[in-house]
Amino acid sequence: MIELGGINKVYGTSEASSTVLKDVNLKIKEGEFVAIMGPSGSGKSTLLNILGTLDVPSSGKYTFLDTDVTSLTKDQRSLFRRYLLGFIFQGFNLLKKTTAIDNVEMPLIYLGVKAKERRERAYEALKSVGLENRAEYEPSKLSGGQQQRVAIARAIVTNPKVLIADEPTGNLDTSRSHEIMQILQEFNKNGITIIMVTHEEEIASYASRVLHVRDGILEKEVHNAH
Amino acid sequence: MLINAFLQALREIRRNLMRSLLTAMGIVIGIASVIAMVNIGKGASLSITNSISKLGSNILFLTPGQQHGPGGQSAVAIPFKTKDVDLLRESITALEAISAVESSTMTALYGDQNYQTSIKGIENDYFKIQEFSFHEGRDFTNNELRSGLNSCVLGKTVVDKLFIKGEDPIGKKLRLQKFSCEVVGVLNPKGANTFGMDQDDVILVPLKMFLRRISGNDNVHLIMVKVKENIPLEEATVQISQLIHERRHLKADEEDNFSVRNMSALLDTISQITGMLTIMLGAVAAISLIVGGIGIMNIMLVSVTERTREIGIRMAIGAMPQDILIQFLIEAIVLSGLGGIVGVIFGISITMVVSHFMHFTLIIDPTITIISLLFSMLIGIVFGIIPARKASNMNPIDALRYE
Structure with missing residues (x-):
């Protein structure tokens, strides 16, 4: 489904440049659960951002279901994210002073879903992460684990093809982390492709395939049997 | 999308109620003065015209000296x-x-x-x-x-x-x-x-x-x-x-070196003076509207900075730059438009009170009311565009990292 060919990412001007990604080649099949690991500064986040179209490569080709993503305009990339991707962040990134269900509804607003259907779908999404009884709570009234579950609900409410997760357990304790990973694994089993960045082996073990990045190069690949 | 942006704008205004009220105050004062000025001016001149025609328009006044424009009297006044x-x-x-x-x-x-x-x-x-x-x-x-x-x-x-x-x-x-x-x-x-x-x-x-x-x-x-x-x-x-x-x-x-004037000449002089006053007061009102607009721009810029992360989240979720632009623009328009509505209410109240105590005919001109409302929204567009563009031009990655 996803194919990266010769992806390079260079920051800065030609005189003082730093290469973050060097000739990355990668194929991800539909339904895979991919973890990207590596020390900080290895380029794993940049790789995830490129896959999530929040960033663009300096050179190389990114194909998604026969679409050349690198040739898309800024607006087209927005639409690409809107229809095909869901995002989960380390810091949850929920809107403050906005109820859980309103947060989950937000992507549906951009999809142009009618208010009533939006409410129903958001409620279903919250239910799928076990938070239907917290729908009217604002993020500040929820624990970290609950906030991340709301964020997951927001990411999957649009039925995306791919979930992009940037250190989804980075701000959580061990038991909450496992809770979140089990939820993600569940969604993966139901067919959503997940690409996740983490630096914890234990978290990466939930993925079916672990990519190790070092100094901008894809070093090795490990397949986990589940 | 527009309805949602409007609802979102109302929510944001409610969230920072005190700040929004103070920001809109500039527009309220500006619009209220325009409305009051125009309506009272019209009421006053209608009252003057009425009473002059009641008095009889066939009356002439002979006075020594010549008047050159309002207030100017010639030196020789025998x-x-x-x-x-x-x-x-x-x-x-x-x-x-x-x-x-x-x-x-x-x-x-x-x-x-x-x-x-x-x-x-x-x-x-x-x-x-x-x-x-x-x-x-x-x-x-x-x-x-x-x-x-x-x-x-x-x-x-x-x-x-x-x-x-x-x-x-x-x-x-x-x-x-x-x-x-x-x-x-x-x-x-x-x-x-x-x-x-x-x-x-x-x-x-x-x-x-x-x-x-x-x-x-x-x-x-x-x-x-x-x-x-x-x-x-x-x-x-x-x-x-x-x-x-x-x-x-x-x-x-x-x-x-004398003048023969009738009531309509007198009326002309009066309307010249009131016209001048109206222009001056109108200019003051216009300045207060500009000041109000700058206030809105200032607060919207603060708001954009405060909500950088939100902008990043929305962009990651799939908002196009134009969606962000519209959201912030509508917020500015709603802010100034609400100021305009309150201003119209104040302006009409002032007109009623002044007309009552000065015994002027009460005139509430619907045209100026509508123009004022539209103008207040125009202020929102003019002064909201810079903050809105700033928001929509953000890079989603930087916006998401913003602390």
Whole structure:
């Protein structure tokens, strides 16, 4: 489904440049659960951002279901994210002073879903992460684990093809982390492709395939049997 | 999308209620002043026009000197003489009534009451010109006029101030500084005129008496003339002007050193002055609108910075730059539009209060109301575009990392 060919990412001007990604080649099949690991500064986040179209490569080709993503305009990339991707962040990134269900509804607003259907779908999404009884709570009234579950609900409410997760357990304790990973694994089993960045082996073990990045190069690949 | 942006904007305004209210205040003040200014101005000029046409548009005022624009008086202002008035009365057939009017302010005494009022020396035609009618008593006799006897006619206000309720003023003697006069008549009340002056606050005496006892010469500074119904005002004006021009031995091409004006000329002068005032006040209102707009821009810039992360989240979720632009633009428009609505309500309230106390006709012009509302929204667009563009130009990665 996803194919990266010769992806390079260079920051800065030609005189003082730093290469973050060097000739990355990668194929991800539909339904895979991919973890990207590596020390900080290895380029794993940049790789995830490129896959999530929040960033663009300096050179190389990114194909998604026969679409050349690198040739898309800024607006087209927005639409690409809107229809095909869901995002989960380390810091949850929920809107403050906005109820859980309103947060989950937000992507549906951009999809142009009618208010009533939006409410129903958001409620279903919250239910799928076990938070239907917290729908009217604002993020500040929820624990970290609950906030991340709301964020997951927001990411999957649009039925995306791919979930992009940037250190989804980075701000959580061990038991909450496992809770979140089990939820993600569940969604993966139901067919959503997940690409996740983490630096914890234990978290990466939930993925079916672990990519190790070092100094901008894809070093090795490990397949986990589940 | 637009409805959601609107709802979102309302939510944001509610979230920072105090800040939003203060920000919108600039627009409220600006719009309220525009609305009040225009409506009161229109009401006032309608009231003036009405009362002038009620007074009779066929009245001419002769005054010494020439007026050059509002407030400007020529240096040479030679007063008229009583003989001028007599000549006009005899020579010009177009006149229905003519009276010289000399006035001064004096304290009138009766018993232990004293009251400062306006004294006017007049001729009997004055009652006709001003459409005064008598509550009791009579106007002046020929004898009183010719020999300047000490008799006087009182307005209702003067009667109320000097006499005990129920006391009949007719035949009583008032003291006016160095001389006294006998009351021969009391006028029916007319109330305040267009300029808010009480027309019943007056003591009328024969012109001759005024000239002899008060001014000590036969100078006349105002002649009021009522032109016959079927004669055009312009024709009478020309006849009068020519007569005085010749009588003053002015050359044919020389400028008149007196003026003959009618109420509509007076109205022109008034509307010139009020027009100038309206423009000045309008400019002040416009400045306050600009200041209000800058306030909105300032707060929107703060808001964009505060919500950088939110912008990043929205972009990651799939908002296009234009969605972000519209969201912030609508927020600015809603903010200024709400200010506009409140401003209209304030402006109309001010108009109602002022019109009530100043006795103006109450006019609420729907056009200016709609224009003001649209204008307030335009301010939102103009001053909201910079913050909105700043928001929409953000890079999602940087915005998401913003602390």
